[in-house]
Amino acid sequence: MTALQSVQTLELRREVRRFLSEERARGTVLGRPDSWLTGWHPEFSRRLAERGWVGMALPKEYGGGGLGFLARVVVIEELLAAGAPVSAHWVADRQAAPSILNHGSEEQKKRFLPAIAEGRxxxxxxxxxxxxxxxxxxxQTRAERVAGGWRLTGTKKWTGGAHCNDYAIVLARTSEHEDRHQGLSQFIVDLRAPGVRVEPIRLLTGEHTFNYFHLDGVEVPDGMLLGKEGDGWAQVTGELAFERSGPERYLSTFPLLVAVVRELSDKAATADQQVRLGALMARLYAVRQLSLGVAAALDEGRPADVQAALVKDLGTRLEGELVHEVRRILPVAADAGATPGTYPELLALALLHTxxxxxxxxxxxILRGIITRAVEHKEQQS
Ligand SMILES: Cc1cc2nc3c(=O)[nH]c(=O)nc-3n(C[C@H](O)[C@H](O)[C@H](O)COP(=O)(O)OP(=O)(O)OC[C@H]3O[C@@H](n4cnc5c(N)ncnc54)[C@H](O)[C@@H]3O)c2cc1C
Incomplete structure (x- = not known):
């Protein structure tokens, strides 16, 4: 029996499904692809948090569930498979919280971690x-020393959610070195501070999720330096396993697969359609097993950045190929203007996000470079 089949996790899975049925009935959960990127719904995030499903892997002393990464995977698999609107708390839960836990001061942990776990x-x-x-x-973003803190100047690009979130963790240069990996530091920047300016970058669908995030001399107090000055590179690369290995790297388009199965269940699917759907499911299952391996490694405190790169390479290719394969299995004209939640509309959304x-x-x-270097290193050692 795998860890994810234990009695507790099966019960947890059932509980999340019950919650999702209620939310579906109130119109919150719409089965949309890429809902972790575009489904910004703070009230939904807070309702999840009330059930203890945000900050699950954080220690209890900081308001978390103390449950580890595998339990978190159970919940987020269900949320992503259902296309639930989870983007408001996504980065805070997945990345900012473990970063602050690992590198933050006691004051930062007490200030941010309980608030993240409460979905606020x-x-x-x-x-x-x-x-x-x-x-x-x-x-090129620079942080220069000023009395009591730092002044940040530069422009970030592709900053998801900067127009609606509370804080950003910013990587900036604090000193010059021949080795460019030195002299970088991370800062927790209040997105409503004077000097912050956010400019939209629209997706192909017209949705506003991304931004240029201008820092025009933003003053950041000393207490908001995250970790040690100059350790930014090690801190950032240490976060990558959290960012690259989760179910969002292979389930972004899963709701489309659900939609096509729903369509086909009304008709008699041909043998060819069944074989193709089966092949997709088999590939998804294989990537899922790899991803669970990374979650288990994270729970045990083992390094997993190379495995995470592998999950992301295989998983993200699969979620794109799934869209084209589903279109071959059940051809329709993709139509972004069709009734929300229908197969032509979901197909259009998934295609435009691909x-x-x-x-x-x-x-x-870049991921393949990381994997290749790790394989070469292993070969040299053996
Ligand atoms: C939807 C989306 C959301 C994002 N969200 C965020 C966010 O919230 N915050 C944030 O900070 N960033 C975010 N990003 C930015 C993302 O991390 C970068 O787009 C990504 O790292 C690639 O950088 P780039 O766009 O500058 O492309 P480049 O680095 O210019 O790459 C262009 C092409 O060249 C290839 N290439 C570059 N170097 C090499 C090499 N050494 N060997 C082989 N090929 C190479 C790349 O693989 C790519 O195909 C987001 C991007 C997207 C598309």
């Missing part, structure tokens, strides 16, 4: 810039 404090990631995506160490799957969180070419 939302975070953005302020890493990428115009010329610093894959080559993140070339960030270019992003393999880019966000580090492109697949």
């Amino acid at each position: 404090c939302f975070f953005s990631i302020g890493m990428s810039e115009e010329q610093a995506g894959s080559d993140l160490a070339s960030v 270019p992003a799957y393999t880019l966000r969180g580090g492109t697949n070419e």
Whole structure:
């Protein structure tokens, strides 16, 4: 019996499904693809938090569930498979909370972690810039020392949720070194502070999720330096396993698979349609097993960044290929203007989001570089 089949997790899964049926009845859960990116619904996030389903992996002393990453996976698998609107608390729960727990001061932990677990404090990631995506160490945002803190100047790009979240964790250069990986630091920046300016970048669907995030001399107090000055690179790369390995890296388009199965259940599916659906499910199952391996490693405190890169490469390719395969299984004209929740509408949404799957969180070419270097290193050692 795997950890995810234990009596407690099966009961937890049933509980989440009951909650989701209630939410479906009130019209909150619409079965949309990519709901972790575009489904911003703070009240839904708070209702989840009331049930203890935000901050589940955080220690109880900081308001969390003390339950570990595998229990969290049970809940988020169900939420993503249902296409629930989870984007408000997504980054705070997945990334900001473990970062603050691992690197934050006691004051930061007490201030932010309980608020995150209550679903009332939302975070953005302020890493990428115009010329610093894959080559993140070339960030141009500067933090200079001022009395009592730092002054941040620069422009971040692709900052999801900066127009509606509360804080961003910003990577900025605090000193110059020949080795560009040195002299970077992380800061917790209040997104409503003077000098913060947010400019929308629209998705192909017209949705507003991303932004340019301008920091025009934003003053950040000393207490909001996250971790040690100059340790930003190690801190950022240490977070990658949290960012790259979860179910959102292979389930973004799962609701479309649910929609096509629903459509086919009204008709008699042909043998070819059944085989193709079966093949998709088998691939999903394999990536899921890999992802669970990373969650188990995180629970045990083992490093998992290479495995996480593998999950993300395989998973994000699969979630894109799923859209095209589903379209071959049951051809219809994708139509973004069709009734929300119908197969043509969901197909259009998933198609328009497809270019992003393999880019966000580090492109697949970069991930393969990480995997190749790890394999070479292992070969050299053996
Ligand atoms: C939907 C979406 C959401 C995002 N959300 C956020 C966010 O919230 N916060 C944030 O900070 N960032 C975010 N990003 C930014 C994301 O991390 C970057 O887009 C990504 O790291 C790639 O950087 P880039 O866009 O600058 O492309 P580039 O780095 O310019 O890459 C362009 C192409 O060149 C390839 N390439 C680059 N270097 C190499 C190399 N050494 N070897 C082989 N190929 C290479 C890449 O694989 C890619 O195909 C988001 C991006 C997207 C699309």
